[in-house]
Amino acid sequence: MESIPIYIVLFILVVIFFSSFFTVKQQTAVVVERFGKFLSVRQAGLQLKIPVVDKIAGKINLKIQQLDVIIETKTKENVFVKMKVSVQFKVIQQKEYEAFYKLQYPHDQITSYVFDVVRAEVPKLKLDDVFERKDDIAIAVKRELNEAMTTYGYDIINALITDIDPDPQVKHAMNRINAADREKSAAEYEAEAQRIRIVAKAKAEAESKRLQGQGIADQRREIARGLVESVDTLNQVGINSQEASALIVVTQHYDTLQAIGGDTNSNLILLPNSPQAASDMLNNMIVSFAASGQVNNSMQKPRKDKDKSGYKKPDYKNPDETGTAPENTEV
Known part of the structure; x- marks a missing residue:
């Protein structure tokens, strides 16, 4: 029997030597078994194992992982919604054995618990x-998962409700409700703005009328003051108040006619407008002023046809009339 060449033996020894060493990456754990039985968990770094006797059974990821679970369920009013729940979890240090051997499919286990909690x-x-209460649902999911998954060596970092998608018809109805509500608010604001504009316009018109009335009153006051001054001036040259007033009225009449005639675009007609109108107006005013003066004088003079005893004095111009005494009066 021929002997094995020395270089083959050296090659086998080199292979065995290098296969005794292995490295573990950061945030990773390696489970080592000896003859199929759990031996140890190796952490990051250079590790040693016995070739052929020891073998690497598997690797465990120690990083935080995220699992997205999409669930379809219904609400209290029988509206179907799709919810997306994102679960963040990681393997607890010192519990790599439980995470590797007790739970074969951790993602499926987490998904089952999420379905159970959300649908409850x-x-x-x-x-x-x-x-509004999606955070409460997320807290309930996290609490339930922590109670269940801690036994298997997993820690639930967080559970988030990242999406809620109702049925398309329900979503369309909700959009219509929101649109109608916004239109209602817009109508209310528009009506309020219209009311404010009306009130402001009414206040402006009232202020305008007040100022207009004040202006007319001031104008009439100045006209009256001017008339008084004109009458005083005419009195100084021997014209009495009645004649002065009549002269002023006639003058204003002709001034008005002249102003109307000077405006070619005027549609105003002053009645009466005959040449005799001014003299008639003047005569009527003189007569009315004279009658008014007589009435005032008669009301201001004391009665002289009766004495203090109440007897009516006889009228000597009428011999048939005699004085009479009041009844029940002794003579």
């Missing part, structure tokens, strides 16, 4: 409450 919580809520 969401049917208790209305659709609007699902959106």
